[in-house]
Amino acid sequence: MRGPLIRGNGWKWLLCAPALTVLLLAASGPLLIVLVYSFLSPGNMGGVVWEFSTEGWFRVFFRRDIFEPDLVTLNHAHLTVFWRSIWLSFQTTLICALLGFPTAWFIATRPPNTRTVWLFLITIPFWTNLLIRTFAIQEVIRNNGTINTVLLRLGVIDSPIQMMFTDFAVLLGMAYVFLPLMVLPLYAAMDKMDFRLVEAGYDLYASRLMVLWHVILPQVKPGFIAGSILVFIPAIGAYVTPRVLGGGRTMMLGNLIALQFGQGRNWPLGAALAMLMLIVVVGALIVYLRALGRMEGERRG
Amino acid sequence: MDATDKGEIHIAGVNKVFGQGASAFHALTGIDLTIATGEFFTLLGPSGCGKTTLLRVIAGFEQPTSGSLRINGAEMAGLGPNRRPVNTVFQSYALFPHMTVAQNIGFGLKMLGKSRSEIEATTSDMLRLVRMEALAERRPSEISGGQQQRVALARALAPRPRVLLLDEPLSALDLKLRKEMQSELKRLQTETGITFVFVTHDQEEALTMSDRIAVMSAGRILQLGAPTDIYNAPVNRFVADFIGETNFLVLPVAQTGGAVARLTLPGGNCAEARLPEGMTPVTGTTVTAVIRPEQAAIVAPETGDLTARVESAVFFGTDTHLHLTLADGQPFVLRRQNRPDQQPPEPGAMLGLSLASGALRVLED
Known part of the structure; x- marks a missing residue:
């Protein structure tokens, strides 16, 4: 069955050539250069x-003493x-996830005509420069x-609380x-959810918490997965936020990489760090999806 | 034991209003109802009549605006669906898609905190009851609509509720499957002895399955009774029209006496018609009388109560519907059972009709 079909369409994939070229040049190309x-x-x-030279990769994890190049120690700064x-x-x-779930739930349970307004409000910050x-x-x-x-005016504190340039500031x-x-992905998952299942859960003696755990969460899990990926990946490479709110003290990977390509003048090290970040993200994704798969398996079993 | 303890469900003066002020919608108005233990009770009415709202009030998904609801003697006000001894079979089945058939059936028991061995035992009992043993490990998306229906039933029956509520559970099935499930439901109800409250808009389904029927319209119960009572003695035009097929005839009153009136039929003959309780129409006025299409027989012209002309004949397999016109132009539908040696009358033919005794009833206005 498949043979003639493929033969008949043998050259049609060439129609994808412009898209493939762009993908190759714009996505894989730079990555290859960095590698x-x-x-x-x-x-x-x-x-x-x-x-x-493997010095770039070496320096990601280790540092050499300035006077004794053979004296090698772990590079704690990078690891930190x-x-x-x-x-x-x-x-x-x-x-x-903790803040997004109730927010998405709130929007998904509004009447359909007001949902658009709430979604609109959620997306407004996107219109402003980061x-x-x-x-x-x-x-x-x-x-x-x-x-x-x-707080000072109210007399709650005597001296200002140092919040800038801390991990808290970056996290916030x-x-x-x-x-x-x-x-947004959580809302999309809830929007697709059949709310009659919630009623069925209540009807079968489940408390509110049990309905949330046994009925709602399994239904919106795809939203959580998509949301977690969408948040975690840009967060790990974040540049602007740690730069502005974390200053030089709470550097993140993005800042470290930028530093190597800028003042550090060590492009191979920067490139190695960037590749490592890619590996970390892909690795984290695999671990995450595997763990989810295992949970699913246990549920089935 | 006083009278209220004998029934399973007691509904007294229940009203349900959605919205407020001018836009308020009265979904239920003054519902009084007692459903007996072990009864197959049907709420019947067209869509929007409030039957599903009443079911949701019993289940606990809606709180009544006023009135009281008691199940097995206990007041249900303020109790959520998870604290009522009632389970629902939903119209959409609402099976949990992320669980297997067996997990779905065991869910209620799990939430009640039953032991694992008890859950397993009851689940396999239920699977046997609805003949789904072979598909216990499938997901709801991997079984057919009729099978999903049976799983939904098993899931609702597994916790042994005192009352099972069924919200148009058969409406999504095709005709043959629906017939099968009707007898299946009846069998389950007899075997388990659980009180069934069944919601449907299908009058035939209601007539064949129920012990008692409540016919509803616009948020009120119009008539409450056994299927035969409702079919043979509809209280008003709506019930007569909604349940089965009916001929409505506007006829002058010739004479009244006690529970019957003599009405003048088109063509001049008179016939006795039963009167509803408390109604004494004035001689000479006209009333609306009803007669079912199968309660008149064809006789030779000029010998019966009525003379009619055949307009058309529609073949229905087991019987033929003859669309007739009476002497004064009123339409009349006659249902005649088919026999292989009988040919349906040709359009234009004149027939005599003989009305079965007691078949003609006067309706209240």
């Missing part, structure tokens, strides 16, 4: 020298940044910003920026 750069030597004024990026992104995803939104957060949490001023900023990315 190649990570195995070259750094140039003195930035850029790369065409000379094979790695760990912080993963941990902050994980927390951001969790916060977005930088401006981040500076707005800064305005709220800086030492002489809104929160501290109000990222949760704020990425929340819509969790709400």
Whole structure:
């Protein structure tokens, strides 16, 4: 059956050639360049020298003593940044899920004609430049910003609370920026959900919590998966938010990579870091999806 | 034991109003109803008559605006669906798509905190009851509509509710499957002894399955009684029209006396018609009388109560519907059982009709 069909359409795939070319050049091309750069030597004024070297990858994890090049120690600075990026992104995803679920539920349970308005309100922040939104957060949490001023005036605190340039600031900023990315897929999943199943759950003696756990959550799981991926991936590579709210002290992977391509003048190291980030994200995704698959298996069993 | 303890469900003065002010919609008005233990009770009416709302009030999905509802003697006000000894078979079945057939059936028991062994035992009992043992590990999306229907039934019966509510459960099935499920439902009800409250808009379904029927329209119960009572003695025009087929004849009153009146039929003959209780029409006025299409027989012209001209004949398999015109122009439908040696009358032929005694009834206006 399939033979003649394929033969008959043998050349038709060529119609996809423009799209394939763009994909190849725009997506795989730069990635390939980065991969190649990570195995070259750094140039003195930035850029790369065409000379094979694993020094870039080596320096991701280790550092050499300035005076004794053979004295190798773990590069704690890089590992800290790695760990912080993963941990902050994980927390951001969790916060977005916890805040996003009730928000999406609220929207999905409104009458259909008002739902559009709520969705519209959720998407409004997307219309504003990310930088401006981040500076707005800064305005709220800086030492002489809104929160501290109000608390000082009320006499709740004597000296301003240091919120800027902490992990908290980065977390707050990222949760704020990425929340819509969790709400929208969750809403889409809830919109498709059959609310009569909720009634069926209540009818069969389930309490509200049990209905949430046994009926609603399994139904909106695809929304959670999509939302988590949409939040976690950009969070781990976030640049603007940690730069503005975290300063130099709470650097994340994105900032570290940018630093290597800028002041650091070590492009191979930057390229190796970028490749590693890709590996971390793909790895995290595989672990996440596997875990979900296992949960599903247990449910079935 | 006082009288109220004998019934399973007691509904007294229940009203349900959706919305407020000018846009308020009265879904239920003054519902009084007692459903006996082990009864197959049907709420029958056209869509929008409030039958599903009444079912949802019993289930606990809607709280009545006023009135009281008691199940097995206990007041249900303020109790959610999860705290009532009632289970529902939903029109859409509402099976949990992420669970297997067996998990669906066991869900209610699991939520009641039953032990794993008890859940397994009851689930396999239920699977046997609805003949679904072979498909226990399938997902709802992997079985047919009729099978889903049976799983929904088993799921609702598994926790042994005192009352089973069925919201038009057969409406999505094709005719043959529906007939099968009708007898299946009746069998389950007899075997389990659970009180069934069945909602349908299909009068035939209601007549064949129910012990008692409540005919509803516009949020009220119009008539409550056994299927034969409702079919033979409809209280008003709506019930007469909704249940089965009926001929409505406008006839002058010739004479009244007690529970019957003599009406003048088209063509001049007189016939006795039963009167509804408390109605004494004035001689000379006209009343509306009803007669079912199968309660008149064909006789030789000029020998029966009525003379009619055949307009058309429609073949229905078991019987033929003859569309007739009476002497004064009123239409009359006659249903005659088919026999192989009989030919249907040709259009234009004149027939005599003899009315079965007691078949003609006067309706209240």
